[in-house]
Amino acid sequence: MRIFSTFVFHRRQQIFNLRQFQTTTILRNPISIAPIQIPMDATEQSLRQSLSEKSSSVEAQGNAVRALKASRAAKPEIDAAIEQLNKLKLEKSTVEKELQSIISSSGNGSLNREAFRKAVVNTLERRLFYIPSFKIYSGVAGLFDYGPPGCAIKSNVLSFWRQHFILEENMLEVDCPCVTPEVVLKASGHVDKFTDLMVKDEKTGTCYRADHLLKDYCTEKLEKDLTISAEKAAELKDVLAVMEDFSPEQLGAKIREYGITAPDTKNPLSDPYPFNLMFQTSIGPSGLIPGYMRPETAQGIFVNFKDLYYYNGKKLPFAAAQIGQAFRNEISPRQGLLRVREFTLAEIEHFVDPENKSHPKFSDVAKLEFLMFPREEQMSGQSAKKLCLGEAVAKGTVNNETLGYFIGRVYLFLTRLGIDKERLRFRQHLANEMAHYAADCWDAEIESSYGWIECVGIADRSAYDLRAHSDKSGTPLVAEEKFAEPKEVEKLVITPVKKELGLAFKGNQKNVVESLEAMNEEEAMEMKATLESKGEVEFYVCTLKKSVNIKKNMVSISKEKKKEHQRVFTPSVIEPSFGIGRIIYCLYEHCFSTRPSKAGDEQLNLFRFPPLVAPIKCTVFPLVQNQQFEEVAKVISKELASVGISHKIDITGTSIGKRYARTDELGVPFAITVDSDTSVTIRERDSKDQVRVTLKEAASVVSSVSEGKMTWQDVWATFPHHSSAAADE
Template identity: 50%
Template sequence: MSDPRFEEILAPLRANVKEQGDIVRKLKAEGAPDLDIKQAVAELKLRKKVLEDKELSLAPTSATFDRAKMEDLLKQEQMLEVDCSILTPETVLKASGHVDRFADLMTKDVKTGDCFRLDHLIKAHLEKIAVEKNTSPDVKAECRDIHTKLEGMNKEEMAAVMEKFNMKSPLTGNDLTEPIEFNLMFGIHIGPTGLVKGFLRPETAQGIFVNFKRLLEFNQGKLPFAAAQIGNAFRNEISPRSGLIRVREFTMAEIEHFCDPSNKKHPKFDDVRSTELLLYSACNQMDGKSPERHTIGSAVDKGLVANETLGYFMARIQTFLTRSGVDPTKLRFRQHMSNEMAHYAQDCWDAECLTSYGWIECVGCADRSAYDLSQHSKATGIRLAAERKLTEPKVVDVIEAVPNKAAIGKAFKKNAKQIVDALTTLSIEDIGNIEAKLDKDGTYDLVVDNNSFTLSKDMIDVKRYKKTVHVEDVIPSVIEPSFGIGRVMYTIFEHNFKTRENDEQRTYLSLPALVAPVKCSVLPLSSNTDFHPFIKELSSALTKLDISHKVDDSSGSIGRRYARTDEIAIPYGITIDFDTLKEPHSATLRERDSMGQVRISLNEIAEVVHNLSYNKLTWKEVENKYPKFEQQESKGN
């Protein structure tokens, strides 16, 4: 926001954010209690939101978008996308942490059973109390304090808030239940017996991780390599809202790029080094500063972005989004702050797009370190690692816990295999602990899947020896770009929803020709049978060049038919008229956004549309080459 008048308004809000950001930094540096840090971070988020809301309110285009009109237009298209759902065994999502941690707190109306997401309910209730005239200053202050702490509250603390403020169902006024932990995954039972528990997948990534070993073999055991997947994911949201922004079933596209953790350079990074991105760093967020423009090369060189591979994908994400129709002036990359960052992540940036809903995350791009493969390897006992050749052989100390299968089998019978498998996955540290405990007490309690088994010295032989190795195991790091296709689609629709100047009732979608599903319409001026051979000839020529098109020979004026094709984003229209019947045969080519028209020979026009559709030619170049057709479209059509 460059207008000095706006900066005068925003300056005190920026100062408020920076002041709180400094407090957060100080608390972390001093090792303050977690609750104090969470409270300070929550206050920082509130101040950031006030600043961002004010920035959006000052933006000249923020209040002009008519979402209802755009949604009415989209409903007319009658387009559906279908995909098969994917079943995931519980063991996979247990290893990834989704079974234990992928949950929200909710509460229910005791009479009707209506469900509410608890943090949203508390926020709304406290905001309502805070604006009431008869609310005392002390209660208002308490509401603000709870609001700042809410994100870090556990089930018991939220229950206390519900009780203190005597919260009821906002729909009926009925009593509410105690807070309930609600896992966001859809549970299912697999197989004819129903004994195998599973879930509809909450993301597409885990399927790639569990197939890592096979994917590595396909790549001849070499790093780096990548795998991609697109498909439906399912999250049992307590209260889905905001159209395509938050739904229970949605399409994801994810790339998992596996690389050596000691070498995260990318061979194509120089190709994107000069790409400029709007970066909203964690530091700028805490200081109340605006996002700043950097080339991705300088951002990586300075350490603002963690490594080349992460930076490469961020640059490619921007190129994909803008070529697909996202407005580049409404796109930024926001870095996760330390309190948002997953404990295993080394860096994470969200591609956020500005819409009528505010800034929404459309693509996440994270360096997930080696967390996922480590977790699945630990859970399954399967080695999920690549090999790195050593420049020189080296001698290493090896320690192994060798199970006495006969003794274990005799003592534990059907559980023996489970115990033996667990012993083969132990870390060096675990084996050392077992050895020390056996030497001291003569027994060791091994915990496997929440069951404890007491092992004696005769069941385990701890062996130590030296070994010369020429390679070493490497658990790859994962760089993950993750696309929410529905959110990207919604943003593209909103950024390209337009109204004709001086005619607000005439709306259209200005999708780039590259992504428009239908590239061209063929419009005979009337139902005159003399036009039929030319329509057939033109349709055949377009088909040979793989140009998707539709013939609209319906009744109605040409202006009305142009309007219909504009609504469904068709970028080019070819009109067959009475001049087409004359030698040399020609037709009118119209461009959707400018409504400009040129006259082109019939034997050239299909190739021109092909080159326009795939960015080999610009409309300006076409206008400079071919004569303009000056007939104007009637406003009333």
């Protein structure tokens, strides 16, 4: 079921995995920005064009009429000109109406989306799936509690994640603290680069996210201002598409160009400047050890690489995983449950030999087909399309088998949770979205009322993270490949003759020695040749910022054959990173539905959660309040407990139809209704179908169908059907 149409033009989401900030630095050089051509809807474009032409014609004809009148022309001539003017005005008005209707239809789309979202969110809040945190103290933007059904769902999602990834793939789970000393996040780059651009109201000091203001301006202009030209509209759409890559200067320039002011006060705004999104704190009593609440869980894994590698018997590949809280001090959180200041991440770091990224289990997922959105399709304005994963890897669309394997596993994970596969796509990062060191990145994006939301990032980050921590900590985070037989390799040997160099360069000797030793093979062999032919050579020493004269007796350069017993290398890391809260929110939207009550007088809400994630699997209802039925209900409850099925007894006197409606709204898939002491009925939530089973069968049937050992179709085919006039009023 599609609630609303797919956005035609995809906007690049603000990246979820902000470790890709390394790309931003590069992009801050305006030269490297390659704005993407966003194809504007052809009709809209031609209408804006036509409206602008008609306006010019009307103006020209108006002038003509005035000129005729001024020159006291003949009345028929003036009348003809006026008639022509009215005709042109009519044409202009027709075009105007047409354009208005096109813009507002996309506007209506967003109205529908908002109405749908409101219905979902109202239900979620009323049934305590979530609660704005610290509500009695007016709350804090971007902080939410999970209430009882939300907790149960989160716990089910995390259990399944642990089962699907950690247990089935034999991953090494770790659990690291949230409080992290600065040195770790300095090495990872977060201290310097984990920022958003902020502007301040110059008079009140109120802070805004600079890109939000620019985005709001462009969106409103496009939706409400019919007078802007097709060129202007195209420009605004282009700004929307590329603004994430803007440098502070570019963003500031646009804000000034468009005359954007503080939304609340209309005061002028400061220039944009970076605000670090980490919550800062201080470790220990001295106040001297700065620390942060981790913005992701991955760093805890990287710093443990060495221990984990040994634990795994020094074998590659292996994966480590972590589930835990992460923190981002958002400037002004919007988008409800999707952009929050504290959230649960589940991250995998799969360490692999960069020279061999094949995956032994790739064939298990190779035949899967689902929506993929490769770079080329995005650049050429096409939309996502169904591809076979095996082919995508074979053709090189997906960089390697291991990355492909995880894409497939993520697809299975999300769809088994209940994510609609028609509203799930894997979008490849564009070249300018990716960090410079990354080999390839794909985001699992789920369509929601907020648009396409990045919920899982799957990145081949090459050796970047391990190298960064090796460098800063001085602990080599490397793997070794022992050769079955020693290999003979030719190695460049550069031996500076320190005595001669010391005599020649005195205090600069050390710099010269280091520069000589740092030469690559080509440079060294060229120097060798020059020294042999000319006896000396000019050599530029970086650290001295000048050239020096190197003589033949100052350095010996040769190639020597050596036997090597092993290869030492920094593993590549492939990182699937899951935003658990975002997945759960999208799941809420995908599972939410309404249907008329039996009397047809109201719309009833239901969540069509698969049993795997449903907060409880089954309710037990004595049909009417009596001792005998309550005893039977207790017997069934005990049996359900013994087979590990979470359930609840509801012995309130409310009508059975109302009780069904109440649990439908919590997404409980099955209800056992006790209406005798020998047999009971089982009702399935989505179909509202009921079967009759004996008392003894009840728990085992519900258990089988909850745990996926049977489908409801099997149950329906096996047991006598039951229809109840009283039910589902």
